[in-house]
Amino acid sequence: MSQIRLLTEQDYEQSLRLSQYAFQYELTEEQKEIRKQRMDEEDIWGDFENGQLTAKLHVLPLHVVIHKQSFLMGGIAGVATWPEYRREGKVAELLKVALEEMRKKQQTISFLHPFQISFYRRFGWELFALYKKLTIEQKDLRFLPMAHGRMERVEKEALFQTIHPIYEEFSHRYNGMLQRTMRWWEQKILTKDTHAVVYVNQNNERRGYMLYQMKNRHMDVQEMVALDSEAKRALWNFICQHDSMADKVTIITAADDPLPYLLHNPRITQEIVPYFMARIVDMEKLLQQYPFKRIQEPLFFYIYDEYAPWNTGFYQLSNEGVKVFRKEQGKEACVHPPKRGLQLDINTAAALLLGYERPLAFYEMGKLGGRKEDVEKLEAILPYRTSFFMDFF
Known part of the structure; x- marks a missing residue:
C-alpha cells in the first residue's frame, strides 16, 4: 500500500x-x-x-x-x-x-526547472522565463568606449554586502526574479571556481557586477548585471581584457539584453533558451495582490485548473477588488465557461501575469479565448514588465 x-x-x-x-x-x-x-x-x-x-x-x-x-x-x-x-x-x-x-x-506561485516541459505542462506549470546565451570568439573581443570607474574583485565573504544591492535593484526590472538571502548567495551562487568582480563608477557607486569562471581558455560568464550603460561597457571591456587568455567567451543574460547591438560585430552566436516554468497555486490570492492598473470597467474571465480545482471558476476584476464564483460542495455556482469575458487555462494565466507574453499575443495563439475588445481591456490594465530568472534549484 x-x-x-x-x-x-x-x-x-x-x-x-x-x-x-x-x-x-x-x-x-x-x-x-x-x-x-x-x-x-x-x-x-x-x-x-x-x-x-x-x-x-x-x-x-x-x-x-x-x-x-x-x-x-x-x-x-x-x-x-x-x-x-x-x-x-x-x-x-x-x-x-x-x-x-x-x-x-x-x-501563491510555484517555480521549477523542467526535465521535460511537456510533462509539467500537464500539471499546470508553464514557461515563464527565457535566457539568452551569447557565444563570442576571441577576434570579436574589441573594446567599447572606456568607462571612467574601476573594477574591483570581490571575495566570497563580502559578496552579500557588495553585490547583493546591485542584484536587488536589477531584480525589480523583471518579473519572477528570486529574492536572494545571504545564505542563498553563500550556498548557491559563488562556488569555489567562480570569480566575482564589481564595477565602481567615478562617484564611488557600485553599478554592476559579473560572476564568471575561467577554464581551458573558455571564459564562462554566468551573471553579468549592469544598472546603466556605463557599467555595461565597463563589464564588457573587462571581458575584453581576457583576450590573451580566452579563445571563447559565453555569456548568460536576459533575452532583452541589448549588449550584442553595442558590439563592433553583432554577428555573434545568440541562442534563446527556454528555462524555468511557473504555476499559480492560488489564483484568487495572486490576483488580490497583483498591481493592476486602474480598471475602467469590470473584466470577467474563466479559469480552468484540473490539478488545483480551487482555482477553477469565474473571476471578476474591478477597482473594488476580485470576486470569484466557483462551484462549492452542495451549492451551485457559475463554473462553466461564460459566454462573455475571457477564457484561459491556469498555464496561460501564469505566463500572462508574469509577463512572458502580452494578452494580444496569447489571443493570436488561441491560448486566450473571448472577444478581442476584452483582450484589449486586459492589455490596458496589465502593467508591462517582462520576465527573467537567473537562479537554479
Missing part, C-alpha cells in the same frame, strides 16, 4: 540515495552531511511502499519579485522516482499534495 508523507531525518539517507541515482552524481560523506542540514529547511514529500521511498520531491520556501512586489513561492526541486516505480502516477500524486500544502502556506 502506497503512502505519501513528509520525510523525516530518518529518511534523509534514502532521499540522498535516490537523488544520486536519478541525477547520476556521487556525494562524499562530508557533502552528504551538508545536504542533510539543508534538507531541514525544505518540505520533502515522499511516496513510500513497505517503508521504502519510491519517489519524492522537494518544496523550497522562497520569495520572488513580481512588479516590484514580494510573493511567496514554492520552488519544486529534486523530483525523482526509482525506475521500477515509474509510470505509476506517483509524481502526479506528489505534485497534487505539494500544491495543496503550498496553498496552506500561502505560497
Whole structure:
C-alpha cells in the first residue's frame, strides 16, 4: 500500500540515495552531511511502499519579485522516482499534495526547472522565463568606449554586502526574479571556481557586477548585471581584457539584453533558451495582490485548473477588488465557461501575469479565448514588465 508523507531525518539517507541515482552524481560523506542540514529547511514529500521511498520531491520556501512586489513561492526541486516505480502516477500524486500544502502556506506561485516541459505542462506549470546565451570568439573581443570607474574583485565573504544591492535593484526590472538571502548567495551562487568582480563608477557607486569562471581558455560568464550603460561597457571591456587568455567567451543574460547591438560585430552566436516554468497555486490570492492598473470597467474571465480545482471558476476584476464564483460542495455556482469575458487555462494565466507574453499575443495563439475588445481591456490594465530568472534549484 502506497503512502505519501513528509520525510523525516530518518529518511534523509534514502532521499540522498535516490537523488544520486536519478541525477547520476556521487556525494562524499562530508557533502552528504551538508545536504542533510539543508534538507531541514525544505518540505520533502515522499511516496513510500513497505517503508521504502519510491519517489519524492522537494518544496523550497522562497520569495520572488513580481512588479516590484514580494510573493511567496514554492520552488519544486529534486523530483525523482526509482525506475521500477515509474509510470505509476506517483509524481502526479506528489505534485497534487505539494500544491495543496503550498496553498496552506500561502505560497501563491510555484517555480521549477523542467526535465521535460511537456510533462509539467500537464500539471499546470508553464514557461515563464527565457535566457539568452551569447557565444563570442576571441577576434570579436574589441573594446567599447572606456568607462571612467574601476573594477574591483570581490571575495566570497563580502559578496552579500557588495553585490547583493546591485542584484536587488536589477531584480525589480523583471518579473519572477528570486529574492536572494545571504545564505542563498553563500550556498548557491559563488562556488569555489567562480570569480566575482564589481564595477565602481567615478562617484564611488557600485553599478554592476559579473560572476564568471575561467577554464581551458573558455571564459564562462554566468551573471553579468549592469544598472546603466556605463557599467555595461565597463563589464564588457573587462571581458575584453581576457583576450590573451580566452579563445571563447559565453555569456548568460536576459533575452532583452541589448549588449550584442553595442558590439563592433553583432554577428555573434545568440541562442534563446527556454528555462524555468511557473504555476499559480492560488489564483484568487495572486490576483488580490497583483498591481493592476486602474480598471475602467469590470473584466470577467474563466479559469480552468484540473490539478488545483480551487482555482477553477469565474473571476471578476474591478477597482473594488476580485470576486470569484466557483462551484462549492452542495451549492451551485457559475463554473462553466461564460459566454462573455475571457477564457484561459491556469498555464496561460501564469505566463500572462508574469509577463512572458502580452494578452494580444496569447489571443493570436488561441491560448486566450473571448472577444478581442476584452483582450484589449486586459492589455490596458496589465502593467508591462517582462520576465527573467537567473537562479537554479
